[in-house]
Amino acid sequence: MNTLQEQFTAEARELVQQALEDLIALEREGSAGERIDRVFRAFHTLKGSAGILDLPVMGLTMHAAEDVLAAIQTGGLELTPQVIDCALACLDLVSEWVDSFASHGSFPSDAAEAGVAVTAQLRGLLVGDELKPNLSVSSANLTSEHALPQWVAPLIDVARGRIGQKRGTKFVALSYEPRADCFFHGDDPLQTMRKVPNLCALHIEAVRPWPPLPELDPYSCNLRFQCIAAASRSELAGIFRLVPDQVRMVDIPASALIREGETGDDSRLVLVCSIVEEQLRMLRSATDREDFSGRVGSAARAAMNALRYGSRVSLSDEIERARDIALSLLEATPLLAALEKALALLGRTERVPSGSAPEPKPQPSDRAGSRSLRVDEGKIDALGNLAGELIVLKNALAYLAKRVEDESVGQDLSRAVKREADAMERLSAELHAAILQLRLVPISQVFRRFPRLVRDMAQRLDKKVTLVMQGETTEADKTIVDRLFDPLLHLVRNALDHGIESSEERRSAGKPEIGTITMRASPAGRRFIVEVSDDGRGIDPNNIRLKAAERKLLPAEELAAMPDEQAMDLIFSAGFSTTQQVSDISGRGVGMDVVRTSVQQIEGRVSLTSTVGLGTAVRLELPANIAMSQVMVVEAGGQLFGIPMDAVTETIRLAPDRISQIKNNTGFVLRDRIVPICALSGLMNLADAPRSDSAAKLLVVTEVGGKIAALEIDAIHDRLEVVLKPMQGLLSGARGYAGTTLLGNGRVLLVLDLKEVLP
Amino acid sequence: MSALRNSEGTVVLVGHCPVEDAETLLQLLQASAGAHLDWTQCSSLHTAVLQVVLAMRPALTGPCGDPFVAKWLS
Numbered sequence: 077m078n079t080l081q082e083q084f085t086a087e088a089r090e091l092v093q094q095a096l097e098d099l100i101a102l103e104r105e106g107s108a109g110e111r112i113d114r115v116f117r118a119f120h121t122l123k124g125s126a127g128i129l130d131l132p133v134m135g136l137t138m139h140a141a142e143d144v145l146a147a148i149q150t151g152g153l154e155l156t157p158q159v160i161d162c163a164l165a166c167l168d169l170v171s172e173w174v175d176s177f178a179s180h181g182s183f184p185s186d187a188a189e190a191g192v193a194v195t196a197q198l199r200g201l202l203v204g205d206e207l208k209p210n211l212s213v214s215s216a217n218l219t220s221e222h223a224l225p226q227w228v229a230p231l232i233d234v235a236r237g238r239i240g241q242k243r244g245t246k247f248v249a250l251s252y253e254p255r256a257d258c259f260f261h262g263d264d265p266l267q268t269m270r271k272v273p274n275l276c277a278l279h280i281e282a283v284r285p286w287p288p289l290p291e292l293d294p295y296s297c298n299l300r301f302q303c304i305a306a307a308s309r310s311e312l313a314g315i316f317r318l319v320p321d322q323v324r325m326v327d328i329p330a331s332a333l334i335r336e337g338e339t340g341d342d343s344r345l346v347l348v349c350s351i352v353e354e355q356l357r358m359l360r361s362a363t364d365r366e367d368f369s370g371r372v373g374s375a376a377r378a379a380m381n382a383l384r385y386g387s388r389v390s391l392s393d394e395i396e397r398a399r400d401i402a403l404s405l406l407e408a409t410p411l412l413a414a415l416e417k418a419l420a421l422l423g424r425t426e427r428v429p430s431g432s433a434p435e436p437k438p439q440p441s442d443r444a445g446s447r448s449l450r451v452d453e454g455k456i457d458a459l460g461n462l463a464g465e466l467i468v469l470k471n472a473l474a475y476l477a478k479r480v481e482d483e484s485v486g487q488d489l490s491r492a493v494k495r496e497a498d499a500m501e502r503l504s505a506e507l508h509a510a511i512l513q514l515r516l517v518p519i520s521q522v523f524r525r526f527p528r529l530v531r532d533m534a535q536r537l538d539k540k541v542t543l544v545m546q547g548e549t550t551e552a553d554k555t556i557v558d559r560l561f562d563p564l565l566h567l568v569r570n571a572l573d574h575g576i577e578s579s580e581e582r583r584s585a586g587k588p589e590i591g592t593i594t595m596r597a598s599p600a601g602r603r604f605i606v607e608v609s610d611d612g613r614g615i616d617p618n619n620i621r622l623k624a625a626e627r628k629l630l631p632a633e634e635l636a637a638m639p640d641e642q643a644m645d646l647i648f649s650a651g652f653s654t655t656q657q658v659s660d661i662s663g664r665g666v667g668m669d670v671v672r673t674s675v676q677q678i679e680g681r682v683s684l685t686s687t688v689g690l691g692t693a694v695r696l697e698l699p700a701n702i703a704m705s706q707v708m709v710v711e712a713g714g715q716l717f718g719i720p721m722d723a724v725t726e727t728i729r730l731a732p733d734r735i736s737q738i739k740n741n742t743g744f745v746l747r748d749r750i751v752p753i754c755a756l757s758g759l760m761n762l763a764d765a766p767r768s769d770s771a772a773k774l775l776v777v778t779e780v781g782g783k784i785a786a787l788e789i790d791a792i793h794d795r796l797e798v799v800l801k802p803m804q805g806l807l808s809g810a811r812g813y814a815g816t817t818l819l820g821n822g823r824v825l826l827v828l829d830l831k832e833v834l835p
Numbered sequence: 836m837s838a839l840r841n842s843e844g845t846v847v848l849v850g851h852c853p854v855e856d857a858e859t860l861l862q863l864l865q866a867s868a869g870a871h872l873d874w875t876q877c878s879s880l881h882t883a884v885l886q887v888v889l890a891m892r893p894a895l896t897g898p899c900g901d902p903f904v905a906k907w908l909s
Contacts, residue, residue, distance in 0.1 A: 294857035
């Protein structure tokens, strides 16, 4: 993909998203001029980009959407849910196309058909008012055109391209055949034709074949004038009042001109013109000499394709010639001239935005508004990796500083080294923090997709629901925010499908008819919390127990003894479903275990609370950053291991008498909970270091996935902030490790994945 | 007189071209077969003049100076 295409995909996605939000807001809050303007501009810009990139289908579709929105702007069309549905469908199509364009460099093969379907739908909205929505447009067209005299047909073709804003008026076709001696009566038929108002097409032809040149009589009129005008018969009769015997008039049904014009030639011509205009604008606005040939080449190509698409092959050829000249002269003027000429011949003068200011330059105020820079994620990652290396180096320096201190090479030197090492530590930490900041994005990036989804799902389920979003400005690492979408989608679907009751059910329960789903994000130290809650029917823990027993997840007696919270937690078990019916929204409820798994993958935790009759809340607790993690370096069996600090709840030195033997295992009681003890050296298949049984044991108490365990180790070394590198190459399949990092002395530290390690 | 031939042999229509110009134009074009016609400076023309142009089909230089003709007869 070249820069232009990359920019197009990024911009198109943003525009689609923004238009989508505005449309949903419009539906919720009613028509607001500013919003409609914004949606209109989004479609307009999309159309423009489609023109530049030579994507006629998209241009055509966007043009239709633009027309619909223009009709809403002017009050000609009401903003009904149907209109919104149509516009949303159109946006869906665009994002589909853009996705395909981004991955394959082209639109999907069915783009044309899909585009035509959506365009017809949009056009249908417009036609709806004046003409009955007519499914057989072409047949209606045929009959009306058949009734017209033959000479009218070519005129109609010309007129379609020029009808412009003259919609809704009457059209008359007129044929004027002046008498041969008319010049002697002082007639100037051309002058008469000039008086015809709203001329849409004019054709002048010889009545009889021209005689051989020497015999040509310049004062014998041999011309016939034919035209179509958006005027009434009486207006025209007034103009031709002196020659009524030489004039024939035929009414043209608007449908013959507009209906086909709307779906075909008219929009085609408009599209061709707008594409050519766009090229002019682009060529004019470019000032730098860089990439001159690329710019001229692409402008010419887009214009040529557009013209060919509009069956103006000769114009296209002219553009091609002009391009070659422009390229050889290294000067865009010839191409500009050719484009201008093409526009003029297409019957269009270039549209200059009102106020006669030429091209509105990107507004400076906009620029000041968001002083942001779009940077490829990969570049930031590269920067992050470099900072990671720096931190490794810093750790090495700290280690060196310690050695210098120990080896008493002189206090001054050791102090100096220590000072520099400290400074290095501070700076590298700041650098790393700054890079992490770069990766932070507001959670709204994922939240913003939900209003649309909730709207559609609610429609399908026939439920009434408002979606409340709070704390969207909470920031977290992009990777995490991106990966939140799926789990959140499951949760919102479940809330809507299983949580929120039908309107009748809610009414009889004395609840407000419209349900509420709340998505709330809030920062919590180094982590952040996202909560999805609903005010629906809630979950009865006894139901969960029943289902779990049905599905034989656990023995009945164990279930009965289980506290409610623990029973609720079963909802996250694989293969658990509480819904009676299978629906296409949340399927069989298999979502919840997927939620837990995917949240755990990003080091998050899920919990659920629910009150019967009042609603359910699912709480996700997630790390705000993943790039940096804290590990505790421990020694077991003569080796060093890292344990992620997230998993460590405390470290304990335990006297042997507190340890009790339970069957083959050992354990101890910690605040009324039995904690099993596992020797890390045993888990890692290492030889135990010899130690006396009477010595206190050093334990790291960990809690992973709700399970508590104590790891017996030989020593605790450091706590380090490290950048974890995932296991690579041959080791990528090794289980039990979360990754590796380099220690200050250059040794590799294996960081354990306790979920895998603990039995 | 607003139909004339310039030094390069091109037939030129200048300003308003009334009905009488039709004959002059016809003669000029007949006299020099293959002559170009420059009608860019013609501000308006009579039907008879236009008829000569349509019948003779000389090679035309530029769009017609008469905007109505330029618009509908290009």
